[in-house]
Amino acid sequence: MERLTLGRKMAKHWQFYVIVALPLLYFILFKYLPMYGILLAFKRYRVSMGIWRSPWTGLYQFKKFFNNPSALRVMGNTLLLSIYALVSSIPLAVILAVALNETGSKLWRKTVQMVTYAPYFISTVVMVAILMQFLDPALGMFNTVRNLLGKQSVNFMGEAKLFKHIYVWSALWQNTGYNAIIYLAALTGINPELYEAARVDGVNKFQKIWYVDLPSIKTTIVIMFIMNMGFIMSLGFEKAFLMQNPLNLESAEIMSTYVYKMGLINSDFSYSTAIDMINSIINIILILTFNKVAKMRNEEGGLW
Amino acid sequence: MKKQATSDRLFNVLVNLFLIMSFVIVLYPLLYIISSSLSHPTAVMAHKVWLLPVDFDLMSYKAVFSNKQIGSGYLNSLYYMVVGTVVSVLLTMLLAYPLSRKEFYGRSAVTKFILFTMLFSGGTIPLYLVVRNLGLYDSRWSIILPNAITVWNVIIARTFLQENITDELYDAAQIDGCSDIRFLVSFVFPLSGAIVAVLGLFYAVGQWNKYFDALLYLQSQKLYPLQIILRNILIINRNTPSMTVDVEAAMRAQGLSETIRYAVIVVASAPLLIIYPFVQRFFVKGVMIGSVKG
Numbered sequence: 001m002e003r004l005t006l007g008r009k010m011a012k013h014w015q016f017y018v019i020v021a022l023p024l025l026y027f028i029l030f031k032y033l034p035m036y037g038i039l040l041a042f043k044r045y046r047v048s049m050g051i052w053r054s055p056w057t058g059l060y061q062f063k064k065f066f067n068n069p070s071a072l073r074v075m076g077n078t079l080l081l082s083i084y085a086l087v088s089s090i091p092l093a094v095i096l097a098v099a100l101n102e103t104g105s106k107l108w109r110k111t112v113q114m115v116t117y118a119p120y121f122i123s124t125v126v127m128v129a130i131l132m133q134f135l136d137p138a139l140g141m142f143n144t145v146r147n148l149l150g151k152q153s154v155n156f157m158g159e160a161k162l163f164k165h166i167y168v169w170s171a172l173w174q175n176t177g178y179n180a181i182i183y184l185a186a187l188t189g190i191n192p193e194l195y196e197a198a199r200v201d202g203v204n205k206f207q208k209i210w211y212v213d214l215p216s217i218k219t220t221i222v223i224m225f226i227m228n229m230g231f232i233m234s235l236g237f238e239k240a241f242l243m244q245n246p247l248n249l250e251s252a253e254i255m256s257t258y259v260y261k262m263g264l265i266n267s268d269f270s271y272s273t274a275i276d277m278i279n280s281i282i283n284i285i286l287i288l289t290f291n292k293v294a295k296m297r298n299e300e301g302g303l304w
Numbered sequence: 305m306k307k308q309a310t311s312d313r314l315f316n317v318l319v320n321l322f323l324i325m326s327f328v329i330v331l332y333p334l335l336y337i338i339s340s341s342l343s344h345p346t347a348v349m350a351h352k353v354w355l356l357p358v359d360f361d362l363m364s365y366k367a368v369f370s371n372k373q374i375g376s377g378y379l380n381s382l383y384y385m386v387v388g389t390v391v392s393v394l395l396t397m398l399l400a401y402p403l404s405r406k407e408f409y410g411r412s413a414v415t416k417f418i419l420f421t422m423l424f425s426g427g428t429i430p431l432y433l434v435v436r437n438l439g440l441y442d443s444r445w446s447i448i449l450p451n452a453i454t455v456w457n458v459i460i461a462r463t464f465l466q467e468n469i470t471d472e473l474y475d476a477a478q479i480d481g482c483s484d485i486r487f488l489v490s491f492v493f494p495l496s497g498a499i500v501a502v503l504g505l506f507y508a509v510g511q512w513n514k515y516f517d518a519l520l521y522l523q524s525q526k527l528y529p530l531q532i533i534l535r536n537i538l539i540i541n542r543n544t545p546s547m548t549v550d551v552e553a554a555m556r557a558q559g560l561s562e563t564i565r566y567a568v569i570v571v572a573s574a575p576l577l578i579i580y581p582f583v584q585r586f587f588v589k590g591v592m593i594g595s596v597k598g
Contacts, residue, residue, distance in 0.1 A: 006409065009407075009409055010409050010410075013407050013408060013409070013484055015483055015484035015485045016402040016405070016407075016408045016484055017410075018485065019398050019401060019402055019484065019485065019488065020398065020399055020402050020414065022395060022398055023395045023396075023398050023399035023453060024399075024414070024417075026395060026449075026452060026453055027417065027418055027421060027453070029434065029438070030431065030434065030449065030450050030451075030452075031421040031425065031426070032421075033426075033430075033434050034425065034426025034427065034430035034431040034433075034434050035424070035425070035426040035430070036426070036430070037426050037427070037429065037430025037431075037433055037434065038426055038427065038430060040429065040430065051433070095322065096322075096326060098319075099319045099322045099323050099326075100323070102315075102316075102319045103319055103320060103323060104316075108323070111327070112323045112326060112327050114581055114584065115327055115330050115331050116326050116327070116330050117580075117584065118330070118334070118577055118580065119330060119334070121509060121513075121573070121576040121577055121580050122513075122573050122576075122577075123512070123513035123514075123515075123531055123534075123572070123573070124513065124515070125513075125515055125531045125534045125535050125538065125539065126534060126538070126569050126572055126573055128538075128539060129534070129538035129539055129565065129568075129569060130333065130337065130569060132538070132539065132542060133337075133562075133565060133566070133569075134333065139348070139349070139351075139562060141336065144351045173329065173330065173333075176326075177326075177330065181587075181588055181591045181592075182591050182592070182594075185588070185591070185592045204311045204312055204315070205311070205312045205315040205316075206311060206315055237516055238514075238515065238516055242535065242539055256428075259427070259428050259429075260428060263428060263429040263432070264428075264429075264432070264520065269429045269433075272427075272428065272429045273427055273429045273430060276426075276427030276428055276429065277427065279427075280424055280425060280427065283423075284423055284424060287423070
C-alpha cells in the first residue's frame with residue numbers, strides 16, 4: 001500500500017492551491033481585510049492618520065450608543081420587524097406548499113406556483129415604488145376603495161405605526177411563492193409508504209397533513225428558521241431605507257440604515273463601525289443560541 | 305365512512321380556495337400596473353382603471369423610451385449583470401471544485417475560513433475604506449468585485465460537484481496522468497452545465513436588482529445602474545402636486561407622470577419576469593440542492 005507523507009500529498013495536488021488562490025484572495029481582500037477595520041470602533045478616526053495611527057478611545061463609541069435613547073429604539077425596531085417577518089413568512093409558505101401539494105390538477109398547481117413565484121424577481125426599488133403607487137393618499141388604489149366605501153383617505157406611508165405591517169405584508173406578497181419551493185420539495189420527497197400506512201389507518205386528509213406531512217418536513221422548517229434567525233439583525237438595508245420618510249422614521253429606522261447614515265451621511269466612521277459591530281455580535285449570539293436550542297430538542301435539528 | 309368523505313371534501317374546498325386567493329392576490333396588482341401603464345393619463349386620474357387598460361395609449365412608454373437616463377441605466381445594468389455574473393460564477397466554481405475533492409489537503413480549514421465570513425463581517429464602513437484604498441471607488445469594478453462570491457452559492461456548487469463528479473472518474477483521470485487543472489477544464493466544467501446555470505441565474509438576478517453597492521461606491525452618473533435611476537425617478541422625485549394656476553394642465557401633467565411611473569415599473573421588471581418562466585426549473589433545482597444539509 002502506498003503511503004504518502006503529508007508533504008508529498010500536498011505536492012502531488014499542488015494545482016489545487018493554484019486554483020483556490022484567486023477566490024481566497026477575494027476573501028482576504030473583501031472579507032478579512034475589513035475585519036481589521038473594526039479597530040475603528042475603538043478609535044476616533046482621522047482620515048489624515050489612517051486607522052492605525054488614529055487615537056484610541058476605548059469603549060467610548062459603545063457607551064455613546066447605549067446611552068442614546070434613539071439608538072435603543074433602533075435596535076428594538078430591528079428586532080421587532082425581523083421577528084414579525086420571520087414568524088409570519090414561514091407558516092404562510094408552509095401552508096402554500098401543502099396546498100400546492102394537495103391540489104389534484106397538475107396544470108393548476110404549475111400555474112399557481114408560477115404566478116406566486118413571479119414577484120420574487122421584482123427589485124426592491126420597484127417593489128417600494130409599487131407600494132407608494134398603491135398607497136398614495138390621492139391616487140392609490142387602496143384609498144380609492146376607501147373613498148368608495150365612504151371612508152377618509154389615509155397617508156399609509158406616513159403613519160409610523162403602519163410601517164411594520166406594510167413592510168411585512170408586502171414581503172409576504174413578494175416572497176411566499178419563492179419560500180414555498182423548499183417546503184414543496186421536502187413534501188414531494190416524503191416516502192409513499194407513510195401515506196399508504198396512513199390510508200390503511202383510515203385517517204382523513206386533515207389528519208394526514210398533521211400526522212404525516214408536517215412531521216416529515218419539520219427538519220426543513222427548523223433549518224429555515226435558524227438560518228433566518230441568523231439574518232435577524234442584518235435585516236435588509238434596501239427596503240427599509242427606501243420606505244423611510246420623515247413621518248415614519250421613528251419606527252422605520254433599523255440598524256443597517258442607522259449604520260449607513262451615521263457612517264456615510266454624518267461621516268462618523270468610528271461610531272458607525274461600533275454600531276455595526278454590536279449588530280454583528282447580537283447576530284452571532286442569536287444564531288448560536290437557536291442552533292443550540294434546536295439541537296437540544298432534536299438531534300437532527302441543528303444546522304451544524 | 306360518510307363523515308370522512310365529507311371532511312375530505314371540505315379539505316379540498318379549503319385547499320383550492322386558498323390557492324385561488326393566493327393566485328388573485330399576487331396576480332391582480334401586476335395586472336393593475338400593466339393596465340395603468342397602457343391607459344390614458346386622464347383615465348388613471350379619474351380612477352377608471354380597475355382591470356384592463358382604459359383608453360389605450362402608449363404615450364407613457366414613448367416618454368420612458370426617450371428618457372436618456374433610463375437608457376444608460378439599462379446598458380450599465382446589463383454590463384454589470386453580464387460581467388459580474390461571469391466573474392462570480394468563475395470564482396465560485398474555482399473555490400467549489402477543490403472543496404469538493406477529498407484529495408485537497410486543507411479542505412476543512414478553507415471551509416471554516418469562508419464559513420466564518422457568513423457569521424462575522426467587518427461591516428459597512430471598513431469595507432468601504434478597503435474599496436477606496438484599493439482604488440475601486442467610483443469605478444465599474446466597485447459594483448462587480450466587493451460582493452462577487454456568495455458563500456451560500458459556494459456550498460451549493462460544492463454539494464453538486466460532490467454528487468455529480470464521481471471518484472471513479474477522478475481516479476481514472478488521475479491514472480491517465482490528468483492534472484487537477486486539466487480535470488477542471490476538461491471534465492468539471494463540461495459536466496457542470498446545470499450548476500453553472502443555477503449559479504449564473506442567482507448571481508444575475510442579484511446583480512440586476514441590487515442598488516446598495518452603487519449607492520455606496522459610485523459617484524459618476526454615467527456609471528449608475530438602472531436601480532439607482534429608478535430610485536431617483538420613482539421614489540425620490542415623487543412630485544407633489546404642482547402649484548400651477550392652470551388646474552387642468554396640472555392634472556394632465558400629474559396624470560401623465562402617474563402613467564409614466566407605471567410604465568417605468570413595467571419596463572424595469574419586464575426582462576426578468578419574461579425570462580423567468582423558462583428558467584424557473586433551475587431556480588427550483590438550486591433551492592433544492594441548497595436544502596440538502598451539510
